[in-house]
Amino acid sequence: MSQGRPVKVTVTGAAGQIGYALLFRIASGHLLGPDVPVRLSLLEIPQAVKAAEGTAMELDDCAFPLLQGIDITDDVNQAFDGTSVGLLVGARPRTKGMERGDLLQANGGIFGPQGKAINDHAADDVRVLVVGNPANTNALIAQSHAPDVPAERFTAMTRLDHNRALSQLAAKLDVPVTAITRMTIWGNHSATQYPDLYNAEVNGKIAAEQVDEPWLRDTFIPTVAKRGAAIIEARGASSAASAANAALNHVHDWFNGTPEGDWTSVALPSDGSYGVPEGLISSFPAISRHGKWEIVQGLPLNAFSRDRINASVRELTEERDAVTQLGLI
């Protein structure tokens, strides 16, 4: 039986691919838990509101016990009024031949107004996941417009990369994904991301010691880092269901905690950890305790790892400078 007051969850881009893969699972309890009622607030651009209404009709037709209302709007302030969870998905996806950073001009302008609306209208406990690409820098744009909201409540999604790394390593070693712990995606959700097998473990032993180095460096890392482009090549469109799944994993763990002795990957505003410049939204190993992400401290980084992380952080710094030049933060 669903208990208590519903948690308001705002999803932008509700009429899009990811939105369609996400909303029914949120209403089924996969976001916050099987006993947490939700109220959905769907934000779309005016010309897509009718499509969002169609999705809402289907949500109604599922008669979900946990779904206690759906609001649909093109008004950003109304969309975030009283919201506790913001899933900022609405943004243009890249197409074949583009890098995610090429979307900065097209999408960057979306996230400032949404950050301000969150600042002015969201609930005090609001937590935000930015999915729209380039996700890390779009999260920085949104966060920079919400000075009254603790910075760490703004995150960007690298959980899809994290899940991809688990899947690739499991296939290589012919183990279930549940045999793998302590996986980390460092840096930017881009081709410079660094999936770290020197701290990951398979059946309790360091992963890097169980694979050959050429495979690790020349196959595993590029396969994970460029998986988004491979999906676009194969599907003719960017990832949707796997992205929605990762968004659900991210928020579910944020609210419910990460497993004891393990961690996940979250792009968070840096506090200077691991030499990542303060304020950059970069992916770190993170645990969730009492609804708060904490960066896992003290992991050893060899020279190779350090170089890879530095390269991705350099890209994030360049993106931050670019959006500053554009007046977006």
Ligand SMILES: NC(=O)c1ccc[n+]([C@@H]2O[C@H](COP(=O)([O-])OP(=O)(O)OC[C@H]3O[C@@H](n4cnc5c(N)ncnc54)[C@H](O)[C@@H]3O)[C@@H](O)[C@H]2O)c1
């Ligand atoms: N971070 C990740 O791991 C990850 C994974 C997959 C996709 N993505 C990104 O997620 C975004 C959405 O992907 P998609 O496949 O759903 O795209 P899509 O084109 O299918 O849907 C995007 C939706 O956003 C809406 N939208 C555009 N501007 C908006 C605004 N200002 N407010 C509200 N809604 C707005 C559009 O009308 C559209 O319905 C893309 O930028 C894509 O690159 C990120």
Ligand SMILES: O=C(O)C[C@H](O)C(=O)O
């Ligand atoms: O690669 C993309 O453009 C979509 C998304 O960021 C992904 O990683 O699948």
